[in-house]
Amino acid sequence: xxxxxxxxxxxxxxxxxxxxxxxxxxxxxxxxxxxxxxxxxxxxxxxxxxxxxxxxxxxxxxxxxxxxxxxxxxxxxxxxxxxxxxxxxxxxxxxxxxxxxxxxxxxxxxxxxxxxxxxxxxxxxxxxxxxxxxxxxxxxxxxxxxxxxxxxxxxxxxxxxxxxxxxxxxxxxxxxxxxxxxxxxxxxxxxxxxxxxxxxxxxxxxxxxxxxxxxxxxxxxxxxxxxxxxxxxxxxx
Amino acid sequence: xxxxxxxxxxxxxxxxxxxxxxxxxxxxxxxxxxxxxxxxxxxxxxxxxxxxxxxxxxxxxxxxxxxxxxxxxxxxxxxxxxxxxxxxxxxxxxxxxxxxxxxxxxxxxxxxxxxxxxxxxxxxxxxxxxxxxxxxxxxxxxxxxxxxxxxxxxxxxxxxxxxxx
Numbered sequence: 001x002x003x004x005x006x007x008x009x010x011x012x013x014x015x016x017x018x019x020x021x022x023x024x025x026x027x028x029x030x031x032x033x034x035x036x037x038x039x040x041x042x043x044x045x046x047x048x049x050x051x052x053x054x055x056x057x058x059x060x061x062x063x064x065x066x067x068x069x070x071x072x073x074x075x076x077x078x079x080x081x082x083x084x085x086x087x088x089x090x091x092x093x094x095x096x097x098x099x100x101x102x103x104x105x106x107x108x109x110x111x112x113x114x115x116x117x118x119x120x121x122x123x124x125x126x127x128x129x130x131x132x133x134x135x136x137x138x139x140x141x142x143x144x145x146x147x148x149x150x151x152x153x154x155x156x157x158x159x160x161x162x163x164x165x166x167x168x169x170x171x172x173x174x175x176x177x178x179x180x181x182x183x184x185x186x187x188x189x190x191x192x193x194x195x196x197x198x199x200x201x202x203x204x205x206x207x208x209x210x211x212x213x214x215x216x217x218x219x220x221x222x223x224x225x226x227x228x229x230x231x232x233x234x235x236x237x
Numbered sequence: 238x239x240x241x242x243x244x245x246x247x248x249x250x251x252x253x254x255x256x257x258x259x260x261x262x263x264x265x266x267x268x269x270x271x272x273x274x275x276x277x278x279x280x281x282x283x284x285x286x287x288x289x290x291x292x293x294x295x296x297x298x299x300x301x302x303x304x305x306x307x308x309x310x311x312x313x314x315x316x317x318x319x320x321x322x323x324x325x326x327x328x329x330x331x332x333x334x335x336x337x338x339x340x341x342x343x344x345x346x347x348x349x350x351x352x353x354x355x356x357x358x359x360x361x362x363x364x365x366x367x368x369x370x371x372x373x374x375x376x377x378x379x380x381x382x383x384x385x386x387x388x389x390x391x392x393x394x395x396x397x398x399x400x401x402x
Contacts, residue, residue, distance in 0.1 A: 098356065099356075102355065102356055105355075106352065122355075126356075126357075126358050129358055130358045130359075130360065139319060139320040139321045140318075140319075140320045141317070141318070141319050141320070142317075142318045142320075143286055143315040143316070143317055143318075144315055144316040144317075144318050145313075145315045146313075147292070147316075155313075156292050157292055157295075157307070157313065160296065160299075160300075162293060162296050162297065162300070163292070163293055164293075174292070180315075182317075185319070185321065187321045187322075188364075189321060189322045189323070189357075189361055189364060189365060190320060190321055190322060191319075191320045191321055191322050192320060195320070
């Protein structure tokens with residue numbers, strides 16, 4: 001792969017970022033999402049070039065960019081769902097965003113970078129999450145019998161890769177190959193807050209805030225703060 | 238926040254006898270053994286799973302050049318995973334008397350808790366429980382359990398006490 005090819009991909013990213021900023025000025029959330037999805041594709045192409053060269057440092061830097069971009073996409077999706085009063089969907093997206101920014105922070109630590117901007121975005125997501133009323137979640141109890149490493153394909157116990165760390169631009173994921181579900185718990189503090197429980201007759205997209213301080217009053221309060229949250233969304237990039 | 242210390246009825250030899258002979262020697266020469274749940278019930282110990290995060294802790298210890306082993310025979314024990322945010326950590330048995338080994342293990346667990354808690358809001362952090370058990374071996378092979386049960390957020394404070402116990 002030539003230097004020209006890399007240069008042209010970087011140029012595409014720069015154009016993409018400019019277009020994204022224009023969309024932010026025009027409060028065009030969907031436009032932002034599609035520009036960022038395009039940026040994500042380019043980043044993946046660029047990363048694969050460095051992965052083939054076994055340039056782990058650059059590949060990990062590009063993984064970091066990829067995660068931040070994923071965080072931004074979910075954040076705009078959150079904003080888009082929120083302004084349409086799809087609070088359940090908004091909740092899911094802001095958590096996806098939080099997870100991506102959080103993992104980006106871990107990759108940044110691993111490669112010795114301090115990304116203040118990323119930390120600020122991560123903290124903003126947490127601030128937003130705190131605005132939501134209490135909910136209940138489902139939490140599985142499982143007996144994990146076989147776990148495979150996403151990096152080398154071996155049994156997770158047999159290799160040296162550590163779950164959550166980046167290796168040549170890829171995150172190490174523990175892939176469960178054999179498991180038994182032994183129970184389901186109701187919890188207010190789940191590992192994945194996207195496993196939310198909603199009443200049978202409610203709209204999953206809108207969400208069912210069935211926890212202790214559930215109430216229309218709380219939703220009204222959030223809606224009053226809507227303009228503030230919209231400004232926050234726009235100020236994220 | 239409470240730390241409970243108690244002498245166990247079983248000894249190190251009782252535990253090691255459970256393992257196949259060829260594995261016993263290797264595990265006895267290690268510095269840390271990660272134990273399954275309810276390990277004191279020797280009759281049923283073979284049926285007991287490990288608690289979550291056991292693979293990561295074992296690898297992180299080995300990365301720090303600590304000879305760490307999972308307490309299991311030739312067949313892998315399953316791992317019990319709760320998809321909740323509670324920190325139900327595996328039991329760690331210190332075979333080595335070197336305080337540095339204890340320090341390394343506690344630092345690894347502290348970092349793991351810190352990394353997990355940063356995803357939570359202030360309100361949720363306060364309500365996130367942590368259960369942790371260390372087992373130390375005396376010269377005569379008797380075992381003492383040191384158990385912490387409390388808020389994960391307070392672990393930073395408690396870890397200093399655990400290092401000197």
